[in-house]
Amino acid sequence: MGDPAGIGPGIILNALRDIRTGDGVLYVVIGDRDVFNGLAGPGVLREVSPEDAAAFRFPGSGISLVDPGGALEGNVFGKPTEKGAAKSLSCIDTAVDLVKRTPEGIKSAIVTAPVSKEAVAAVCPGFVGHTEHLQKAFGAEKVTMVMVGEKLKVVPVTRHIPLKDVPGSLTPELIVDTIRQVVADRYIVSGAEDPSIAVCALNPHCGEGGRIGREELDIIGPAVAAAARDYPRIKGPVSADVVFYKALKGEVDIVLSMYHDQCLSPFKMVDFDRGVNMTLGLGHVRTSPDHGTAFDIAGKGIADHGSMLAAIKLALRAVEN
Amino acid sequence: MGDPAGIGPGIILNALRDIRTGDGVLYVVIGDRDVFNGLAGPGVLREVSPEDAAAFRFPGSGISLVDPGGALEGNVFGKPTEKGAAKSLSCIDTAVDLVKRTPEGIKSAIVTAPVSKEAVAAVCPGFVGHTEHLQKAFGAEKVTMVMVGEKLKVVPVTRHIPLKDVPGSLTPELIVDTIRQVVADRYIVSGAEDPSIAVCALNPHCGEGGRIGREELDIIGPAVAAAARDYPRIKGPVSADVVFYKALKGEVDIVLSMYHDQCLSPFKMVDFDRGVNMTLGLGHVRTSPDHGTAFDIAGKGIADHGSMLAAIKLALRAVEN
Numbered sequence: 001m002g003d004p005a006g007i008g009p010g011i012i013l014n015a016l017r018d019i020r021t022g023d024g025v026l027y028v029v030i031g032d033r034d035v036f037n038g039l040a041g042p043g044v045l046r047e048v049s050p051e052d053a054a055a056f057r058f059p060g061s062g063i064s065l066v067d068p069g070g071a072l073e074g075n076v077f078g079k080p081t082e083k084g085a086a087k088s089l090s091c092i093d094t095a096v097d098l099v100k101r102t103p104e105g106i107k108s109a110i111v112t113a114p115v116s117k118e119a120v121a122a123v124c125p126g127f128v129g130h131t132e133h134l135q136k137a138f139g140a141e142k143v144t145m146v147m148v149g150e151k152l153k154v155v156p157v158t159r160h161i162p163l164k165d166v167p168g169s170l171t172p173e174l175i176v177d178t179i180r181q182v183v184a185d186r187y188i189v190s191g192a193e194d195p196s197i198a199v200c201a202l203n204p205h206c207g208e209g210g211r212i213g214r215e216e217l218d219i220i221g222p223a224v225a226a227a228a229r230d231y232p233r234i235k236g237p238v239s240a241d242v243v244f245y246k247a248l249k250g251e252v253d254i255v256l257s258m259y260h261d262q263c264l265s266p267f268k269m270v271d272f273d274r275g276v277n278m279t280l281g282l283g284h285v286r287t288s289p290d291h292g293t294a295f296d297i298a299g300k301g302i303a304d305h306g307s308m309l310a311a312i313k314l315a316l317r318a319v320e321n
Numbered sequence: 322m323g324d325p326a327g328i329g330p331g332i333i334l335n336a337l338r339d340i341r342t343g344d345g346v347l348y349v350v351i352g353d354r355d356v357f358n359g360l361a362g363p364g365v366l367r368e369v370s371p372e373d374a375a376a377f378r379f380p381g382s383g384i385s386l387v388d389p390g391g392a393l394e395g396n397v398f399g400k401p402t403e404k405g406a407a408k409s410l411s412c413i414d415t416a417v418d419l420v421k422r423t424p425e426g427i428k429s430a431i432v433t434a435p436v437s438k439e440a441v442a443a444v445c446p447g448f449v450g451h452t453e454h455l456q457k458a459f460g461a462e463k464v465t466m467v468m469v470g471e472k473l474k475v476v477p478v479t480r481h482i483p484l485k486d487v488p489g490s491l492t493p494e495l496i497v498d499t500i501r502q503v504v505a506d507r508y509i510v511s512g513a514e515d516p517s518i519a520v521c522a523l524n525p526h527c528g529e530g531g532r533i534g535r536e537e538l539d540i541i542g543p544a545v546a547a548a549a550r551d552y553p554r555i556k557g558p559v560s561a562d563v564v565f566y567k568a569l570k571g572e573v574d575i576v577l578s579m580y581h582d583q584c585l586s587p588f589k590m591v592d593f594d595r596g597v598n599m600t601l602g603l604g605h606v607r608t609s610p611d612h613g614t615a616f617d618i619a620g621k622g623i624a625d626h627g628s629m630l631a632a633i634k635l636a637l638r639a640v641e642n
Contacts, residue, residue, distance in 0.1 A: 160525050162534030162536075163488060163536075164485075164488040164489075167483075167484060204580075204581035205481065213483030213485065214483075241586045248590050260525035262582060262586065264561075265564075265565050265583065265586065265587050266565070268563065269569050270591075272566045
């Protein structure tokens, strides 16, 4: 559901309307029944009780609704509340539970909708975002965040840390492990069997042979060389002010960057409305639209559901492979 | 001329062919006579002796050639030499000299062509690039590098330094001084009388209120607030993964970034072939195409002269204002 006061519920319903349901795929919306029935109209979503959901008893296809409980009583779009934040979190946990209970032979995926990190952190101290919460919930040692757009596919090696901490956080192991997770899921990420991967430099002009920083020589270069032994279609370090130009032209399929803004700035510039955030390494598929709760436009019917639609489609591609 | 073994001479001639000359503007090519006459054919460029050039005696319009001396004897495109690098440097110094000698009432500008930094540094220890060399030659206390493209106009506050040194290099004074140079030349940079200027954050998500770094609160925010007292059409810090999307949509005219790749990566992605590098603060106009010597394609007649053409046109706009 995401935060019930945000655009999450609306974009979920609009995206599901655009998906051809009934082709053997079971869509389960996890959220507040009043919020969803209020938006969709009564009877559109088939409610499944928490007991049936816990036993994974769902109708064979179509769209089901599971309400994990804790009625919101008067949810108002644009007005986030502590209760709403708590419910957005219990929806995530219910999704994790359902995915873990999925019977053998059925493949499952989680698509999350935007939550307010600050609001969830207020009811769940230590919450920093979906990615880290799911990492803990699934007991994953290392996860990788991938942004999949129509034009670019990018991977930040480090994520939400201060820029000054980036150089010290980079190790050959971290870079190699990230590359391996990307290589393992390269078809899901890129849609190509054999995508080319370019790894960004950290410093301007790729460090100019050590004159503008040594990380290219000491850390990134050796990591790329090690990874290339298993997957030769990888190269780097490549100057960041060249690699995105090449990626936009289609000469590079996936760009691995050293820090958040290095790839997110070019990515959002050209894929703002269609970006999908995907988490690799969970052992389960998880995608998410690449935007926030947008409380300012929630409930007005004007939110673009393109990113949510792309997130659902990417999850479908992932479970099919 | 730039490096005579690079694409500089060719793109200069091709760009000048595309410019409507003869409208009261005097174009002076400073370079090797054999190289230029070899490319243009004899008699196309009117050679002016160093003595006449030193006395600023030029024909009233058209294209003149000044050769500062030091014949190259057998320049080969794609094969840079020490002699060629030395001559590319003496061309720059001749340009500085001519600009300084420009008679009252005549406006002048320098457009530089790409040199090989490494090759020039070998004959002139300490040479790191045109910008710093010209800063010293003109005795400028502070200069600002601006990249002017068709789609984006961007300004890095710090330039060619290791990423790890960026946070420590940022001070409110540096940011305010950079903003002031941009504001002073805002029409030249943007083509608008009253452009909006956005200043990038340093950390992901604009530091999230101090949770992901404090530079936004301690350094960038106060600098923007101080600068906004003189020029209200400035705002920031703005998250870097949002500001370039807005700039590409036309909602922001000029983006000031904290470091090289933060703005050069988005810039080159969409303005690779038309970017112009401009130096503010010299007391004289200086522009340059935003690419290197491209030794690999030099002399083949295939180099795109669009960036050089844009650099000349921007220099014309600058001297007209």
